[in-house]
Amino acid sequence: MSVSFEDLCLSRELLDAVKDMGFEEPSPIQILAVPPLLAGRDALGQAQTGTGKTAAFGLPVLEKVIAGQGVQALVLCPTRELAIQVAEELNRLAARKRGVVILPIYGGQFIERQIRALDKGAQVVVGTPGRVMDHLRRGTLRPDGLTCLVLDEADEMLDMGFREDIEAILEQCPADCQRVLFSATMPAPILELAKRFLREPEMLSIARKMLTVPAIEQTYYEVRPYQKMDALCRVLDSQGFRKALVFCSTKRGVDEVCIHLQQRGYQADGLHGDLAQPQRDRVMQRFRAEGVDILVATDVAARGIDVDDVDAVINYDMPHDVEKYVHRIGRTGRAGRPGSAxxxxxxxxxxxxxxxxxxxxAHIKQGRLPTLRDVDNIRTTRLLDEVRRTVEEGSLDRWLLLVEEFLAERFQEGGVTGRDMSAALLKLLMQRDFGKQDSADAPDVFAVEARRPAAAQEGGLSRGGQGAAGRRRERRNDAPMRALRLSVGHAHKVSPRELVGAIAGECGISSRHIGAIDIRKQFSVVEVAEELAEDVLAVFSRGVSICGVRVSAQPDEGGAEGHFPRKAGKFGPRRPRSGFYAKKTRGSAAGRREEEPSAGRDRPRS
Known part of the structure; x- marks a missing residue:
C-alpha cells in the first residue's frame, strides 16, 4: 500500500510546498526517516545523493522550527556546492512557512557578509565544517539554542579531513540536541562517531531485494541535464515508436516535457496526480485509441496504465529506487510483444x-545517441520504404495520369523528368512531417561528446573507477585550452572560486577542465578545455547567474595567449593576474579538495 506525504503528519504549509515542487509521493528514505525525526529521536541513516534525503531530514527540521527565534538547526555539508544546494532545497520546502530564514555559510565568501546575515536572524544554518568553526570561535554563531544538528554525507566529510572540526561542533551542541547523521557508506569511523555522540539512534536503511525484470532490451544514454529534451526527441525520431511511455519524477517535469514535445510537433499528452479522474480517463482513451503517440507520466499516475501495445518506456528522470525502475519498464513488452527501455x-x-x-x-547496455544526420537518414529511409511498398502494391493508374497531366501542363518545354518530380515530392513530404530545417547542417548539442577522445567514450560501469566517475578524474596535461570572456569582474565582487564553481556546477564539468583565470574590472577571461568550450557557451546562453549577476559568455577575441602568455619551463603557464589556478585534483581523498582562496577557512587541519 502506497504512502503519501499526508500520511507523514506534516503541517499544511509543508504539504503545500511539497505539492508546489511537483512531488506526488515520498521516496523510501523519506518514508523511513520523517516519523522518527519528527518524534525527536537521533538517527543514523544510509542514503546517497539523489534519494531524497535532503527532504527526509529537512521536512522534520522545518516542521519544528519556530520563526523569529535564533538558530535552531544546523546542517553540516562537506563542500560549498552541496551546502548551497541543500540551502536552496530547504528554502523551497519552507516557501509557505513565513518568517523562516535558511542561511548557507561556507568558505570563499566574505565572512563579514555572513556575520551581518547571522545578526539579522536565521533559524536554519547550512554550512561547511571549517566555516562553521570560524563562526563558533568568533561567537557569531551560538550553538546553545540548537535543537537539531544534521551531518549530511558524513563519510565524505571524514575523508576530507574534517573529523576534528565535526567532533568539536558536536561537543558544543546542547545535551538535548537531536543529532542526525546521513552517510552513503558505513565505515568504522562513522560507526564510532555515531556510538560516541548519538543516543540510541534509529537505524535508517533501505533493504534492497533482488528483483527480476522483463526480458526486454534495455539501453542507457549518458547525458547532461540540459540535453535531455534533445536526447528524448532523437530517441523518438530514430526509433519510430507507435506508442511510447515517458516517465518523469515530478508533476512539474511532466508538464514541461509534455509542452516541449507538443511545441515540437509530437502527439503527446501528460498524466499526473493533479488531473481529475475524467481528465485522466480522456488522456488514457486517446492513448489507447492512437490519438496520442507519447504519454508522459509520473510513477503514481502510471500505476493505472494497462496498455498492451506500448513499444517503449523512456526514463526521462532516473527513478529513486530499483522497484520503481522495474515497475516502469514492465509497461512494455507485454503479451509476448517485443519491448524496449x-x-x-x-x-x-x-x-x-x-x-x-x-x-x-539485468544487462543494460550503453547506447550512442544518433546524430542529426543519423536521424535525417533514418527518416528518409522510412519514407522511401513506404514509397517502395506502395509501388509494390500497385493500383497507381489514377496517380500516374495526374502526374503526366501535371508535367504536360506545367512543363511543356520539357526538362523536368519523373525523377525530378519524385525528388520534389520527397522534399515536400520530409518538410511537412519534420520541418524545413536541414537537420544534417544544424548545430548538434552533442557534438562536444563526439569530439572527445576515444578513451573518454568507452566503458560506462567497469570496476576501478572507470566510466563516468573515472572520466571525471581524467585530465590530460597537454589538452588544448580555449579562452572565454564572461561578463562579470572585480566590479561585481566575483572571485576565481565563484567562477570555477559556476562553470563546473552549471555545465556539469570538472574543475580540472578549467585553466587559468584573469579577472578584470568589468569582465573575466577563463580558460576551458577546447573540447568543452562550445558546451560551456551553450549553457551560458541559456542563462547563468554569478554573484547575483546574469552572465553571458563568448569566445575571447584576444585568445588565451593574449591573457595568459606561456613561458617555457617546468611549471608551464605563467600565473594569471588573479593569482589563482583551479587546482588539479588527484585520486586521493586529500586531492579531491579544490584549492581555497585565502579568504576561505574550509580547510581541514593538517
Missing part, C-alpha cells in the same frame, strides 16, 4: 544505475 543517466546518477544492475542482474 531507454534511460537517461547524468554523471551524478551512475550510482543509481549500478544499484539497478546489481539488484536486477
Amino acid at each position: 531507454f534511460t537517461f543517466v547524468t554523471l551524478r546518477e551512475h550510482y543509481k544505475l549500478r544499484d539497478i544492475i546489481r539488484c536486477t542482474r
Whole structure:
C-alpha cells in the first residue's frame, strides 16, 4: 500500500510546498526517516545523493522550527556546492512557512557578509565544517539554542579531513540536541562517531531485494541535464515508436516535457496526480485509441496504465529506487510483444544505475545517441520504404495520369523528368512531417561528446573507477585550452572560486577542465578545455547567474595567449593576474579538495 506525504503528519504549509515542487509521493528514505525525526529521536541513516534525503531530514527540521527565534538547526555539508544546494532545497520546502530564514555559510565568501546575515536572524544554518568553526570561535554563531544538528554525507566529510572540526561542533551542541547523521557508506569511523555522540539512534536503511525484470532490451544514454529534451526527441525520431511511455519524477517535469514535445510537433499528452479522474480517463482513451503517440507520466499516475501495445518506456528522470525502475519498464513488452527501455543517466546518477544492475542482474547496455544526420537518414529511409511498398502494391493508374497531366501542363518545354518530380515530392513530404530545417547542417548539442577522445567514450560501469566517475578524474596535461570572456569582474565582487564553481556546477564539468583565470574590472577571461568550450557557451546562453549577476559568455577575441602568455619551463603557464589556478585534483581523498582562496577557512587541519 502506497504512502503519501499526508500520511507523514506534516503541517499544511509543508504539504503545500511539497505539492508546489511537483512531488506526488515520498521516496523510501523519506518514508523511513520523517516519523522518527519528527518524534525527536537521533538517527543514523544510509542514503546517497539523489534519494531524497535532503527532504527526509529537512521536512522534520522545518516542521519544528519556530520563526523569529535564533538558530535552531544546523546542517553540516562537506563542500560549498552541496551546502548551497541543500540551502536552496530547504528554502523551497519552507516557501509557505513565513518568517523562516535558511542561511548557507561556507568558505570563499566574505565572512563579514555572513556575520551581518547571522545578526539579522536565521533559524536554519547550512554550512561547511571549517566555516562553521570560524563562526563558533568568533561567537557569531551560538550553538546553545540548537535543537537539531544534521551531518549530511558524513563519510565524505571524514575523508576530507574534517573529523576534528565535526567532533568539536558536536561537543558544543546542547545535551538535548537531536543529532542526525546521513552517510552513503558505513565505515568504522562513522560507526564510532555515531556510538560516541548519538543516543540510541534509529537505524535508517533501505533493504534492497533482488528483483527480476522483463526480458526486454534495455539501453542507457549518458547525458547532461540540459540535453535531455534533445536526447528524448532523437530517441523518438530514430526509433519510430507507435506508442511510447515517458516517465518523469515530478508533476512539474511532466508538464514541461509534455509542452516541449507538443511545441515540437509530437502527439503527446501528460498524466499526473493533479488531473481529475475524467481528465485522466480522456488522456488514457486517446492513448489507447492512437490519438496520442507519447504519454508522459509520473510513477503514481502510471500505476493505472494497462496498455498492451506500448513499444517503449523512456526514463526521462532516473527513478529513486530499483522497484520503481522495474515497475516502469514492465509497461512494455507485454503479451509476448517485443519491448524496449531507454534511460537517461547524468554523471551524478551512475550510482543509481549500478544499484539497478546489481539488484536486477539485468544487462543494460550503453547506447550512442544518433546524430542529426543519423536521424535525417533514418527518416528518409522510412519514407522511401513506404514509397517502395506502395509501388509494390500497385493500383497507381489514377496517380500516374495526374502526374503526366501535371508535367504536360506545367512543363511543356520539357526538362523536368519523373525523377525530378519524385525528388520534389520527397522534399515536400520530409518538410511537412519534420520541418524545413536541414537537420544534417544544424548545430548538434552533442557534438562536444563526439569530439572527445576515444578513451573518454568507452566503458560506462567497469570496476576501478572507470566510466563516468573515472572520466571525471581524467585530465590530460597537454589538452588544448580555449579562452572565454564572461561578463562579470572585480566590479561585481566575483572571485576565481565563484567562477570555477559556476562553470563546473552549471555545465556539469570538472574543475580540472578549467585553466587559468584573469579577472578584470568589468569582465573575466577563463580558460576551458577546447573540447568543452562550445558546451560551456551553450549553457551560458541559456542563462547563468554569478554573484547575483546574469552572465553571458563568448569566445575571447584576444585568445588565451593574449591573457595568459606561456613561458617555457617546468611549471608551464605563467600565473594569471588573479593569482589563482583551479587546482588539479588527484585520486586521493586529500586531492579531491579544490584549492581555497585565502579568504576561505574550509580547510581541514593538517
